[in-house]
Amino acid sequence: MAKARNAISPGRNEDYPEWYQQVVKASGLAERSPVRGCMVIKPWGFALWENIQRELDSMFKATGVKNAYFPLFIPLSFLEKEAEHVEGFAKECAVVTHHRLEKGPAGGLVPGGPLTEPLVVRPTSETIIGESFSRWVRSYRDLPLLINQWCNVVRWEMRTRIFLRTSEFLWQEGHTAHATAEEAIERTGLMLSIYARLAEEYLAMPVVKGRKTEAERFPGAVDTQCIEAMMQDRKALQAGTSHFLGQNFARASDIRFQTAAETEQYAWTTSWGASTRLIGGLIMTHGDDDGLIIPPRVAPSHVVLMPIVRKEADRQAVMEYTDRIAAELGKQVYHGRPVRVEIDRRQLGGARNWEWIKKGVPLRVEIGPRDLADRSVYLGRRDMPPRSRTSLAWKQFVETVAAILDEIQANLFRRALDFRNRHTRRIDEQEEFYAYFTPRNPEKPEIHGGFALSHWCGDADCESKLKEDLTVSIRCIPFEGGREDGKCICCGKPSKQRVVFAKAY
Amino acid sequence: MAKARNAISPGRNEDYPEWYQQVVKASGLAERSPVRGCMVIKPWGFALWENIQRELDSMFKATGVKNAYFPLFIPLSFLEKEAEHVEGFAKECAVVTHHRLEKGPAGGLVPGGPLTEPLVVRPTSETIIGESFSRWVRSYRDLPLLINQWCNVVRWEMRTRIFLRTSEFLWQEGHTAHATAEEAIERTGLMLSIYARLAEEYLAMPVVKGRKTEAERFPGAVDTQCIEAMMQDRKALQAGTSHFLGQNFARASDIRFQTAAETEQYAWTTSWGASTRLIGGLIMTHGDDDGLIIPPRVAPSHVVLMPIVRKEADRQAVMEYTDRIAAELGKQVYHGRPVRVEIDRRQLGGARNWEWIKKGVPLRVEIGPRDLADRSVYLGRRDMPPRSRTSLAWKQFVETVAAILDEIQANLFRRALDFRNRHTRRIDEQEEFYAYFTPRNPEKPEIHGGFALSHWCGDADCESKLKEDLTVSIRCIPFEGGREDGKCICCGKPSKQRVVFAKAY
Numbered sequence A, B: 001m002a003k004a005r006n007a008i009s010p011g012r013n014e015d016y017p018e019w020y021q022q023v024v025k026a027s028g029l030a031e032r033s034p035v036r037g038c039m040v041i042k043p044w045g046f047a048l049w050e051n052i053q054r055e056l057d058s059m060f061k062a063t064g065v066k067n068a069y070f071p072l073f074i075p076l077s078f079l080e081k082e083a084e085h086v087e088g089f090a091k092e093c094a095v096v097t098h099h100r101l102e103k104g105p106a107g108g109l110v111p112g113g114p115l116t117e118p119l120v121v122r123p124t125s126e127t128i129i130g131e132s133f134s135r136w137v138r139s140y141r142d143l144p145l146l147i148n149q150w151c152n153v154v155r156w157e158m159r160t161r162i163f164l165r166t167s168e169f170l171w172q173e174g175h176t177a178h179a180t181a182e183e184a185i186e187r188t189g190l191m192l193s194i195y196a197r198l199a200e201e202y203l204a205m206p207v208v209k210g211r212k213t214e215a216e217r218f219p220g221a222v223d224t225q226c227i228e229a230m231m232q233d234r235k236a237l238q239a240g241t242s243h244f245l246g247q248n249f250a251r252a253s254d255i256r257f258q259t260a261a262e263t264e265q266y267a268w269t270t271s272w273g274a275s276t277r278l279i280g281g282l283i284m285t286h287g288d289d290d291g292l293i294i295p296p297r298v299a300p301s302h303v304v305l306m307p308i309v310r311k312e313a314d315r316q317a318v319m320e321y322t323d324r325i326a327a328e329l330g331k332q333v334y335h336g337r338p339v340r341v342e343i344d345r346r347q348l349g350g351a352r353n354w355e356w357i358k359k360g361v362p363l364r365v366e367i368g369p370r371d372l373a374d375r376s377v378y379l380g381r382r383d384m385p386p387r388s389r390t391s392l393a394w395k396q397f398v399e400t401v402a403a404i405l406d407e408i409q410a411n412l413f414r415r416a417l418d419f420r421n422r423h424t425r426r427i428d429e430q431e432e433f434y435a436y437f438t439p440r441n442p443e444k445p446e447i448h449g450g451f452a453l454s455h456w457c458g459d460a461d462c463e464s465k466l467k468e469d470l471t472v473s474i475r476c477i478p479f480e481g482g483r484e485d486g487k488c489i490c491c492g493k494p495s496k497q498r499v500v501f502a503k504a505y
Helices: A016-027 A043-062 A083-092 A126-136 A181-202 A248-253 A277-286 A312-330 A350-359 A369-374 A394-422 A430-436 A460-470 B016-027 B043-062 B083-092 B126-136 B181-202 B248-253 B277-286 B312-331 B350-359 B369-374 B394-422 B430-436 B460-470
Strands: A030-032 A039-041 A073-075 A095-103 A109-121 A145-154 A168-178 A207-211 A223-230 A236-244 A256-258 A264-266 A268-275 A303-307 A341-343 A363-367 A376-381 A389-393 A424-426 A451-455 A473-478 A483-487 A494-502 B030-032 B039-041 B073-075 B095-103 B109-121 B145-154 B168-178 B207-211 B223-230 B236-244 B256-258 B264-266 B268-275 B303-307 B341-343 B363-367 B376-381 B389-393 B424-426 B451-455 B473-478 B483-487 B494-502
Touching (some): A016 A350, A039 A043, A039 A168, A043 A181, A043 A277, A095 B083, A126 A168, A126 A248, A168 A181, A181 A236, A181 A268, A181 A277, A207 A494, A223 A277, A223 A394, A223 A473, A223 A494, A248 A268, A277 A394, A303 A312, A303 A350, A312 A369, A363 A369, A376 A394, A389 A394, B043 B145, B043 B181, B043 B277, B126 B268, B168 B181, B181 B207, B181 B223, B181 B236, B181 B268, B181 B277, B207 B494, B223 B277, B223 B394, B223 B473, B236 B277, B268 B277, B312 B341, B312 B363, B312 B369, B312 B394, B363 B394, B369 B376, B369 B389, B376 B394, B389 B394, B430 B451, B460 B473
Parallel strands (some): A303 A341
Antiparallel strands (some): A095 A109, A095 B095, A145 A168, A168 A268, A207 A473, A236 A268, A256 A264, A376 A389, A473 A494, B030 B039, B095 B109, B145 B168, B168 B268, B223 B236, B363 B376, B451 B494, B483 B494
């Protein structure tokens, strides 16, 4: 039998980065904009982001977090307050230097009205939010202060890739202040666990929770915790971070409070963020050679209904039948919300079906005159091959739609977990480690490697040597497993801990 | 009887602008930031904005609009594509000229990495969205294209006032493209009617719908429609605008399509926006000398429960009783959503009650040991004087809470409408017109004027003379009423139309 043609070319095994760009394009999630490094998030991509936002937002609020909004611009002097912080971001700051346009000598418009102090477009908001916190916090009674904002941030990137690394991206950044280090540390972990829950339960993307090494920490943080996911090219993607900032930023922003014992102390702060990068992770976790696959819990539409009109005489009856099914589906509840149904009435033949395959909608339903006659529907599931479709009675479909969506969600997670397990290896020998992370064909590097669970002595020199030799980094020191005696994979000195090594986005 | 003291000083009649600032401060809605002209929206203010967003967003989506996201930065050359447009915004553009910070000669950080083309932080996005539309629209089958984005925009302002005029603000901007002028004009009106519905049904803020004169139009628009509300100082506030852009922006951005007849044509576009300015309108429509009053439909909390613990021995019983009432209230449905309940357990005496009065929560409920004994609650309504409170059985309160909220919502609208009607006058004599808009005491101008419904001949010179003489502008040419023969209030020439004159924000 001839190999079935796929909708996306090249396939994942042919050219993974190019496959990714083609899926983004074919799914209509987003596109590059003419503004260097910035993206346009198209309606299908934005609806996906809205679903992610809604779930995260309600998890945040359930822990007492409140949303607020702080200025886009940060005066340069604010950013400079924390030395490591400003150093970490200085190379990627968009800087506003003028506040109007005026006629230039050549007649065209040029920047006018120079600012006395340049303003940086926020790359992250610790310093500007810290300024507010310093006024909002007076006494231990004002603590904890639990704030989040949904916003755009700018980090000027030289090499950009849509959703994964763009000069402007959307995210949420949470910022909290506490009376004790213990409480701030607990909050850091709590927020990380929310990111892990979003990733695993909603995006069907298994993650490893752990902490970053000193070299990989957020600039200015005492501890950076993260979730790391494995993409289908076996590279790691950092999908969310939560930072314990100690008193570093409180000192920089002067966030002091009076304790119950009437002494004065700096607050302990945290910050935590997740961004539109999660969409990149979703694409690379689930997508196949026919395009995007969206887990039902975050899918903009759960079901697309495609009425097929072969003769004009059938039109009305087929459309009415479709409308009726849509109405009944919309009354069903999936994961606490109404099933989201879309009707695509365009008559485009097979092209319409393929369009929805590429967009990754979980369920495709074709409805033609024969289905109408049989009171049935012709159902395609996105977690199954495009040609494996089944006919079932429409009432049965309506009654089981939530269960089918649950099954797809579970399937996607299981598949991704299997994949990660297959490509995670405990490696104790340096030779094996180097071979694991080295493509066999350097001319056209095939997909290789994965997560290596190997010992590390804790020395930054070993970490940087492996990075230099293999472009492999320590993704995290995992919270679970890994604590045992062994020998550093790099230098052979004693180690107490296996860590997760991988190539990464 | 001595005049009861009020929570806000000065009162509205003493110094309206200062009263406004004090209400913003006392309610905890927002505050000025150290970044010139930018504001910090605090949790209470942001929760209000989220409610406004949710209602508007669902009204937009019900008309087929989809959300998307476009870049923050606009290349200068894009903005220049529409001549009137760039001229209208040139004086208030924040300009990004550099993309990193580097060590300056004095050792501190200075802007580095000059951009070859300056980027403007979006003051509005017609030109950058137009660029995408030019690629998305190919055929009449791609039309209409109905897109909205929720985002921040920057318009550098010299004189700022929180929510009303800030350098950065949050808004939504809708952008649509159509195959015919008729359809685009219909969309312009449809979106205006959604703004009017939001204002009247949710913000309880009566508005006049109409169109702007040529002098007041959006730069580049063919027609600007608006809703205008009257504040308590009798000035007008423009609360939302919807623009028919003709083919101006389609030509500038090259948005062409193939018609059904296979000819090529420029699309017809619209844009429409409403912003955090609406919150300023809400404050000035309903606030009183005790602070903010929030209409229930957009209130962050509908009810605040304040348990009163006089003796430690009562604590547990009072708290349990409070929790039980909160749980029962949370099961009630108001306007299609669960009643939003907050418990304030702090024991601050009368200060706590006053704090919630100033924050404008619709219902305040005090619960002490005596209420517990009586199975009652002590209820204060924010649309009634602070001291007019009533005791009622808790079950009765729970059963009627939605009806009480409805009554408050209706009361607030009726009051605001009465106020507007009392301060709207048909004026046909120039002398009366001048007197109406002239304060009696020029040293300390009292609140005066209102809406004048007067004839205007259509001449821009008359319009600008009245603006110069009285700082009065034509707020709109109203859609309803006003069409009749008369004489221009300025020049006496024949007029076909009364228009709405007022001083304005």
